[in-house]
Amino acid sequence: MIAPIDHLMILPVILPAMAAAFLVLALRHHLRRQRMVSIVVTALLVGVAAWLFAQASDGTVRAYRLGDWPAPYGIVLVLDRLSATLLLLTAVLALCVVVYAAGGVDGRGRHFHPLFQFQLMGINGAFLTGDVFNLFVFFEVMLIASYGLMLHGGGPARLKAGFQYVAINLLASVVFLVGVGLIYAVTGTLNMADLAVKVPQVAAADAGLLKAGALLLFLVFATKAALVPLHWWLPATYAGTSAPVAALFMIMTKVGAYAIVRVYGLVFGDGAGPLAMAAAPLVIPAALLTLVLGTAGLLGSRTLRDLAAFAVIASMGTLLVAVGLFDADGLSAGLYYLVHSTLAGAALFLLAGLVQEGRGPAGDRLVPAPAMVGETLLGGLFFLCAIALVGLPPLSGFLGKVMILEAARASGLWPWIWALILAASLLMTFGFARAGSALFWASGPVSGTGPRLPIVPLGAVLALLALTLAWTLAAGPVADALQLTAHQALDRSVYIGAVLGPDARLAAGD
Structure with missing residues (x-):
């Protein structure tokens, strides 16, 4: 039986889903009320995610079976340290983004807040699901909402980038279904815990078909993670959409x-x-290769948004180096860097939005222009974002890269990993310095006609940078906690036992 308190595990999925439906049906013509509801619901998500994180911190893996149907026959959600960490990160990021958007960006098109909540539903569901097919379902919910958000506000450039984004993700969805079909045809299940039990027992004659399905899924996940050569959709998409959407x-x-x-x-x-x-x-x-290409793109960027987009690609290359080690040290270092890069990258995109608004016709192009109002403050914030994303001391980007380099010593490719990560950091420093000089150093006298800095959006940027600083100061205990998270994430037996029961855990030989 499901304990009453365990029902809270489904709130990260149903709370934004119900909020989105309410916003569409009841408040579709009332933007101010939509803002209030969306901010309150997202703040509630932060509270729920924090509570779930506290529950997962005891090391117990919890399974929630919808309708109390036993796994693998029913839909199951699984909460462990890894999913709880990412749920909390998503909620905190979403709260900063929705506050920024409420400063006026959400009024440039229709249905921003319903789409925003549906997006959160898909992301949270993807982190919680214990079933590969339902992972596909939540991917689609997330992507359909992202299509609308990406195009929010319109414009030819955004429409062009949106077409590319939709096309590549529709193709990825087809590949996902084919991969899922191959896996199900061989194993008869898509529950992840059940697959973990049955995959080692697959007959040799079926192993090739199952491996084909596994590699097709990898292509899909690599596309979502912008891994070379499946990264090409990201720069135009992230640079072409609005600042809060890119941050989300x-x-x-x-x-x-x-x-x-x-x-x-x-x-x-x-x-x-x-x-x-x-x-x-x-x-x-x-x-x-992703790290190299992202760094090269950053050096050649002509706008601040392009620079931020290629910084995302470079950061994903660094992160996936750690993930690719597939050991506890690499994963724990990767998780530390994942949180850092998410917060710092989102801050840079939001800052790019403020710069674009403040520079008038010059926008965020990396060319000299009349100084904008609040240039000193924005320049200081850009400097902090640059330090964080490049990985210079003393911020968390530096600590995260050091952790990854240390973990990479166990890999036979460690000389390449060290050389490319360090070289990329040096070149990214030059790229950010060039951008900062063009935006804040080579500017002319204040034009006197620019808009004042919007307080609420600026507060969202400051909040993200403050969180980055807090992540730096808490590096010691956080690293210890993430080491436990990594060990649990790679422990098949604990996950199998939580979802299928202790008998299945013993049957799996763990």
Whole structure:
């Protein structure tokens, strides 16, 4: 039986879903009320996520079976340290973003807040689901909402970028379904815990078909994570949409990274028989290429939004190097860097929105222009974002990269990893310095006609940078906690036992 308190596990999914429906049906013509409801609901999500994080911190993996149907026959949600960490990160990021959007961006098109809440529903569901097919379902919910958010406000450039984004993700969805079909045809199940039990038992004659399905899923997750050569959709999409949407999208690439960890750590990880580590040889080489390409794109960027988008690609390369180690040290370092890059990247996108509004016709192009109102403050915030994203001391980007470099010592590719991460950091420093000089150093006298800095959006940027600083100051205890998170995420037996029961855990040989 499901304990009454365990019903709170489903709130991160149903709360934004119900809020979105209410916003559409009851408040579709009342933007101010939509803002109030959306901010309150997102703040409630922060509270729920914090409570779930506290529950998961005791080390227990909890399974919620909808309708009390036993796994693997029913829909199951699973809460562990990893999913709880990402739920809390999503909620905190979403609260900062929705506050920024309420400063006026949400009024440039229709239905921003319903789409925003549906987006949160899809992201939270992807982090909680214990079933590969329902992972596909939540991916689609997340992507459909992101289509609307990406195009919110309209414009030819945004429409062009939106077409590319929709096309690549529709293709990825088709590949996802084919991969899911192959896996189900061989194993007869899509429950992740049940797959972890059955994959090692697959007959040798069916192993090739199952591996094909596993690699097709990897292609889909790599697309979501913007892994080279499946990254090309990201720069135009992130640079082409509005600042708060791009900031929220910072968590979407992390959904792809999470799916790689969950599926290839649990189902196709150590203990999966002949299919163990099916995708592992591909991750680190592709991640290093992603880092190189992201750095090159950053150096050639002509706008601040382009620079931020390529910084995302570079950060995903660094993150996926850590994920590709598929051990506890690499994953814990990657998780620390994941939180850092999400907060710092979102702050840069929101800051780019303020710069674009403040510079008038020059927008966020990296060219000299009349000084904007509040240039000194914005320049200081850009400097902090640059330090964080490049990985210079003393902020958390530096600590995260040091952790990843230390964890990479166990890999045979460690010389390449060290050389490319350090070289990329140096080159990114030059790229950010060039951008900062063009935006804040080479500007002319104040035009006197620019808009005043909006207080509420500026507060959202300050909040994200304050969280980045807090993440730096708490690095010691956070690293210890993430080490436990990584060990639990890679422990197949604990997950299988929580979902299928202790008998299945014993049957799996763990």
